[in-house]
Amino acid sequence: MPEGAPVVLSVPAAEGVDPEALELLATDAAARARQLLTGEVPDLARRPDAVRYAATYPVAEAQLRPLVDGLDRAVAAWRNGGEQGLRVLETTWQPPMSHRARADDALASVAEGEVTVERNHWTMGDLQLRLGRDNRWYPYRDQSGEWWPAAPPQPDVTAALITVQA
Known part of the structure; x- marks a missing residue:
């Protein structure tokens, strides 16, 4: 051609x-x-x-x-x-305090170790959950110092953690 x-x-x-x-x-x-x-x-x-x-x-x-x-x-x-x-x-964003409080409560009972929160990222060692503006939780895993998407998003923070731990 x-x-x-x-x-x-x-x-x-x-x-x-x-x-x-x-x-x-x-x-x-x-x-x-x-x-x-x-x-x-x-x-x-x-x-x-x-x-x-x-x-x-x-x-x-x-x-x-x-x-x-x-x-x-x-x-x-x-x-x-x-x-x-x-x-x-x-991108990151600052979720409302009500979202953070619910997530903190839910993760307190199932997360192993310390949970650190920065904007819409909840980090637990080499696992991270990111809250999207669509109110779904996106699981991430640390791979050689970079956060990589690890699984499809979940509507519940606990379900997202379980997904990424599996």
Whole structure:
């Protein structure tokens, strides 16, 4: 295919789907993919798309790795918790005191050793639970000094701890 030539996509028609709308969406997706792979999209906008794509299509990870710092951890976060999982990996926030009090009470009865709390992170040795803004608990495990997503999020702090301890 000559450089700069448009990519022709063959998308089978689906019952009840407007073929022109499908063609428009496929064309838009192809254009976004080109922008993603050529670096035409700013880093902030590119990162979630690149992580989602790498998590969904593992064959693309090698091509996307130079474009995204920490892609492996980000892909693990996405695979465990989707877009919110990536947000939990990359941002912190201060939960209301009521959330902290409930978590502290629950962990006091099941956590082994000291529990330290910093913003939305509850750390117990090499295990960490992060409270997402969606009120789900994201389990993490320390791997060589970096916190890695360890399992899918749980609605309950105790369930999340049990998941990551298993």
